Every structure is written in C-alpha cells, then in structure tokens.
Amino acid sequence: MAAITICASLLALLLQPFQVRAVRVLEGYWDRWLLTAGLAGALARVQRWRWQTLRKRAERTVHGDTARRAQADARRRLAARPPLEVLLPTALGNALRAGELSAGERYGLTTLTSWPRLYFQISDRMAEILRSTRDALDSAVNLCWAFLVLVPTGGAALYDESAGWWWCSIASALAGVAYKGAITAAQTYSGLMHIAYDLHRFDLLTALHHRLPPDSDTEEETFYRLSELLAGTGSVDLPYDHGPSRWAGGSETSDEAR
Structure with a gap:
C-alpha cells in the first residue's frame, strides 16, 4: 500500500505539466x-x-x-x-468554448487574447473563486481519466474471472459521473469569465495606460482595436493616457511623491 501511494503521488507530479492537455483531449x-x-x-x-x-x-x-x-x-x-x-x-468542450468565445466579445474584446491580461486585474475575491472553480474542473477531469484507465486495466486483470467484471462497470459509471462534474464546473467557470469582463474590462485599459471610452459605441471600437493590438494582426494606434499622478516621460511625479 505504501508503494502504491508513493508511486501514485509521483505519477501525479509527473503528469501535472500535462493538465491542460488532459482537459483539451476531453474537450474534443x-x-x-x-x-x-x-x-x-x-x-x-x-x-x-x-x-x-x-x-x-x-x-x-x-x-x-x-x-x-x-x-x-x-x-x-x-x-x-x-x-x-x-x-x-463534446459537452465539456462546448461548455468551455461558450466562455472563450463570448465573455469578452460582448464588448469588442477577443477573449482568448485578452483573458490572460485581464486575469491579473481582477479582484482577490474573484481570483480566489476562479482558482477554486478551475481546481474543481481539473480534479474532475483527473478523476475521469483515472476511472477510464481503470476500465481496460481491470478488464485485462479480470479477463478470466467473469465474476469480477462488475468492477469495470463501476469504473465506467464513476468516469461518467466525474465527466458530468467537469461539465458543471466548466459552465460555472465560463459564467465567472463573463462576470470578470463585466466588472474589470476597464481595469485592463487603465493598466495598459489607454483612455477610457466615454460611451458604449466608443467602447466597442476601443476594445476591438485593442484586440487587434494584442493579437499582433496589424499596426493599431491607441492613444495613451498616463494620468496626472503617473510618470509622463519622466518629467512629472505625483503630489505624494513630491
């Protein structure tokens, strides 16, 4: 039992870098x-x-x-x-893609290119909730893979003992339950991505020192141009706004600094 526990722990550490790949395979x-x-x-x-x-x-x-x-x-x-x-x-892939293709697009932002940058602007509370939800998704995916591996392994071990084949049926059922849990976690994560853009999309502009749009029409145009800039698809000229309390060419400082 100790050897199995140690080997399982080492295997989990070795497979950790492939977590994204494990999710993407189940996405389809x-x-x-x-x-x-x-x-x-x-x-x-x-x-x-x-x-x-x-x-x-x-x-x-x-x-x-x-x-x-x-x-x-x-x-x-x-x-x-x-x-x-x-x-x-797959249903898991569609649950995640729903967030990847609509969370930022509602405001003119391309989610896939802007999300890694916007994530660092969100509040601590939201970051904690996102991490918890993502951990739940990864855990469900890992359990699904573990039970899926048990099905052929158990079949090979019990091929001549038909009385024990029910283990394979249980492993299959548990894999299905884990996959369903992964779908639920993915839907929650996609919903949180939408909320993050609702609350923090302007924080992304502030962090990049770009001007805040005065209305919704200007907002969509600004975010569309910002998406092109982040994707590197063309030469986009967005005006900077460093504000009165920031360095501007090294010649101004805030009143507090003085």
Missing part, C-alpha cells in the same frame, strides 16, 4: 489525429443536432406551466452552448 480537440478526426466529426454532428433540438424547444409556442418550465430550461441550456457553427464534439 481531436482533428489533428487521423484516427480520431472521423469520430470528432460524427460527435460534432450529434452536438449540432442537440443544439437545433434545443433551439426548437426554446422558440416554439407553449401553453401551461409545465411546458413553460421546459422551455425555460431549454433556453438556459442553449445559452450555455456556443453558436452552432463552432460547436465541439
């Missing part, structure tokens, strides 16, 4: 591999069919309290999914 990024590209396409078609079914339920005319509750649930589930044309093969 399989097109780069020839053997899984066909499966990815088939599962993506299933996801699109589910998306269209939910949309029909959300848009149809209903009568009665039960039907209205079912329609409200369909609208909630549809809102937690990305648009039809960018659906991934």
